[in-house]
Amino acid sequence: MTQHLADALPSDSGLPTTTGTAPGWWREAVIYQVYPRSFADSNGDGMGDLEGIRSRLPYLKELGVDAVWLSPFYASPQADAGYDVADYRAIDPMFGTLHDADAVIREAHGLGLRIIVDLVPNHCSDQHEWFKQALREGPGTPLRERFHFRPGRGADGSEPPNDWESIFGGPAWTRVADGEWYLHLFAPEQPDFNWEHPAVQDEFRSILRFWLDLGADGFRIDVAHGLVKAPGLPDLGRDEQLKLLGNQVLPFFDQDGVHEIYRSWRKVLDEYAGDRIGVAEAWTPSADRTALYLRPDELHQAFNFHYLSTGWDAEALRAAIDDSLDSMRPVGAPTTWVLSNHDVVRHRTRFGSLERARAAALLMLALPGSAYVYQGEELGLPEVTDLPDEVRQDPSFFKENGQEGLRDGCRVPMPWSGREAPYGFGDGGSWLPQPAEWAGLSVEAQTGDPHSTLELYRAALRIRRAHPDLGAGDAVQWLEAPQGVLAFRRGGFVCTANTTGEPVRMPAPGTVLLASGEVTDPGVLGADTAVWWQE
CATH class of the missing domain: 3.20.20.80 (Glycosidases)
Structure with missing residues (x-):
């Protein structure tokens, strides 16, 4: 209930x-x-x-x-x-x-x-009151216009109205007892609304x-x-x-x-x-x-x-x-x-x-x-x-x-x-x-x-909330970095990320704020590691 x-x-x-x-x-x-x-x-x-x-x-x-x-x-x-x-x-x-x-x-x-x-x-849902009523009322009735009901193709209407496929597989159409078909881009239990109505x-x-x-x-x-x-x-x-x-x-x-x-x-x-x-x-x-x-x-x-x-x-x-x-x-x-x-x-x-x-x-x-x-x-x-x-x-x-x-x-x-x-x-x-x-x-x-x-x-x-150069804005300043490494500056903040499977030597741009992996040498960015720096 x-x-x-x-x-x-x-x-x-x-x-x-x-x-x-x-x-x-x-x-x-x-x-x-x-x-x-x-x-x-x-x-x-x-x-x-x-x-x-x-x-x-x-x-x-x-x-x-x-x-x-x-x-x-x-x-x-x-x-x-x-x-x-x-x-x-x-x-x-x-x-x-x-x-x-x-x-x-x-x-x-x-x-x-x-x-x-x-x-x-x-x-x-096909259990929505609008859809249940549309099924009861039959073809050509007002409630059916709130969905995409169509006659089928072929001499006996047994083919779907078009060739669209459901995201979940199979045709995007299901036929009801009175012969019409309704559109569902997802599961048959999910009839699409007609947003022109x-x-x-x-x-x-x-x-x-x-x-x-x-x-x-x-x-x-x-x-x-x-x-x-x-x-x-x-x-x-x-x-x-x-x-x-x-x-x-x-x-x-x-x-x-x-x-x-x-x-x-x-x-x-x-x-x-x-x-x-x-x-x-x-x-x-x-x-x-x-x-x-x-x-x-x-x-x-x-x-x-x-x-x-x-x-x-x-x-x-x-x-x-x-x-x-x-x-x-x-x-x-x-x-x-x-x-x-x-x-x-x-x-x-x-x-x-x-x-x-x-x-x-x-x-x-x-x-x-x-x-x-x-x-x-x-x-x-x-x-x-x-x-x-x-x-x-x-x-x-x-x-x-x-x-x-x-x-x-x-x-x-x-x-x-x-x-x-x-x-x-x-x-x-x-x-x-x-x-x-x-x-x-x-x-x-x-x-x-x-x-x-x-x-x-x-x-x-915690750092993102407190740091003035994080979150806001709409741009980053890219820095030179070895192949496989991303490095960018945002005000006095720098992020470096090594996407390679090997440590990479590069100059430390500042003091370490936070790192996703161990930093034993600030001049070496570990494999698959990102570091936040304060310049």
């Missing part, structure tokens, strides 16, 4: 305001992503929840982040881990109630943390206001590039469409019409005090295309997937950094930096070692703009690659197009304390099994150890 705000909160509750009024807080913020089902379990059912998150907010405050992004906690059948939303104004009982959401926002604000909630506007636009402006009234400081917008489809839904004309994602403008992604939507959303955000923000998850062919989402009358930030997808290579990283900064500068938006999230293999595993992951973290946190930290990366957690098939829940794992369903491996619950699973996650086990070796990676095990990854992150965030 879901619960709505009017039922959950007393009439005299007093809705919370956002923390602080300083403009532009998001320009250099470090934002921590919480995946609710895997962060902390308060009731022993093996699933993380809002009360668990609330209880761990002091940890995030101590870590040194500025804001917390919560992945979806809405009422949902959980066909895709909550990204199939049945009710955008209700909390799924597995996570708690609207009282709990209110408590998380209030307590975060009391600690000086902001809260960004995930919004899923491209699609909803005024009711869809009105509904989401109302949803924005609902969460802003509750005190949310902003929104991370899922599939922000997917809302508008090309007129007529034309064929793409080729197979293996997944290989094109992020490489070119597609008839179902990154259409120019999305920008009018975000201009209308910006007006809503600007109605509220406290500098509320919109963050686009926009996979685009180039950083220049991403920048279009961040013009002054649109959104505030966009995830930098071009940087996330760059390997541990100095030349490639420098090119990605320059391209990112150069693209954001004309629209006056901060560049964002991210290494991991709930959809990709953790960067410790992607880069091949903990040493590289630690160095990559210092490099990222030294760059101008805003940085995103995915829960557990501050512990140096690796991807869990040996999960039994029977515990996997990623929809892509169950498709027949060869996807490996590796998103489950980055979603294994956090280890907090103790020597045995579930390592303080909760009293009732965990929804995905945690590896035995995580006993040494828990928050408890790493706290106070000056060589631990957790203390490295804490130190880096």
